[in-house]
Amino acid sequence: MYFDDTFIEKVKSQTDIISIISEYTNLIKKGQSYVGRCPFHNEKTPSFFVNAEKQMYYCFGCGVGGNVMTFIMQKENFTFVEAIEDLANKANIPLELSDNKPHNSIDNSKKDLIFDLYKKAARYYYYNLKHNAPQYALDYIKFRKLDSQTIKTFGIGYAPTQYNSLYKYFKEINIDDKILVESGLCLQSETKGVMYDRFSNRLIFPIFSTTKKVIAFGGRVFGNENPKYLNSADSLIFNKSNNLYGLNLAKQSKYEYYILVEGYMDVIA
Ligand SMILES: [Zn+2]
CATH class of the missing domain: 3.90.580.10 (Zinc finger, CHC2-type domain)
Structure with a gap:
């Protein structure tokens, strides 16, 4: 139906x-x-x-x-x-059923692959916060009063300082450059074609769909650098302008809704 x-x-x-x-x-x-x-x-x-x-x-x-x-x-x-x-x-509106399946121009297998990359990236960032975070990152977490339960609940993570640490992790498990660029998790420099991570040296907040899938990240700096918050770019699984607040039904992802996360700290505090 x-x-x-x-x-x-x-x-x-x-x-x-x-x-x-x-x-x-x-x-x-x-x-x-x-x-x-x-x-x-x-x-x-x-x-x-x-x-x-x-x-x-x-x-x-x-x-x-x-x-x-x-x-x-x-x-x-x-x-x-x-x-x-x-x-x-x-609202007393008679049902109007459509015979057509929802228009679906998206390659679903690619979408699933990108969902999987975000899940892996979330685990990678979370692991790094637990095991590889520098002292200033830990101090910041303490300063913001983010206890380990909160970190676990929100899946908060840490993107290492190195420009390509996530990329290197994905290469170890044989993920193709093309899909990494398409996912928005990694970028490729236009001049030399060097691959690098979207997020480095940031506290990472996963953005979840209501089906509990990680669909994007927000990254916050530890100091006063700009931009203070950096969000994932739009991708096959994430359309910020249409969907972040669940205000509109985006054609590309009719069944996905997003938890409010703008101003991550406000949500968590
Ligand atoms: Zn409540």
């Missing part, structure tokens, strides 16, 4: 996140936002915020966040299609 993009947009535009979430928790208007007790974790003091204008929610207690679609999916354990159906019913 499939719905086409026009129908999905119609359902979204006729759905109000405030009234949907109000079925699960009592929301009170406070300034620009609505605030209530989080429907995802137990709390006495409300730390669950819903923004009507952006049609987004975020919990400062447990870190869940997203749009009305992710809310229904998380809360009811619905698939994407079930969530659309449910929201369409609530």
Whole structure:
């Protein structure tokens, strides 16, 4: 069963996140936002915020966040299609099924390969934080009060100072240069064709899809260098402008939604 993009947009535009979430928790208007007790974790003091204008929610207690679609999916354990159906019913929109499978111009095997590279890279960075991080990196972690449980939960890692350490790791396991460039994890210099890592000497924050796959990284410097935060470039599995806040359904990855991670430290603190 499939719905086409026009129908999905119609359902979204006729759905109000405030009234949907109000079925699960009592929301009170406070300034620009609505605030209530989080429907995802137990709390006495409300730390669950819903923004009507952006049609987004975020919990400062447990870190869940997203749009009305992710809310229904998380809360009811619905698939994407079930969530659309449910929201369409609530908005009294008759279902319009599409016979066509979702348009899929993406080479799925390549996509899977890139997912796998991000998983390997995340493990590599995490390992390096545990075993190869220099003192100033450890001091920084201490300064930001990131304990080992937080580091584990968020999969925080360390990209070594060397310009090509991740690249060398991938070469040891025989990964092709072309796919490394395509993944955005490594880059190739235009003049000499030298391969180098996107991230070096940074604290690494994996960005996860709601299906718990690593789809990108954010890297923070330890000092005051610029840019303070560096994000992964767009790739087959990540489209920052369309998807980071789960605001839009990107054609390329209709079923992927992203956990809010902009301002990584704000999320973790
Ligand atoms: Zn919560």
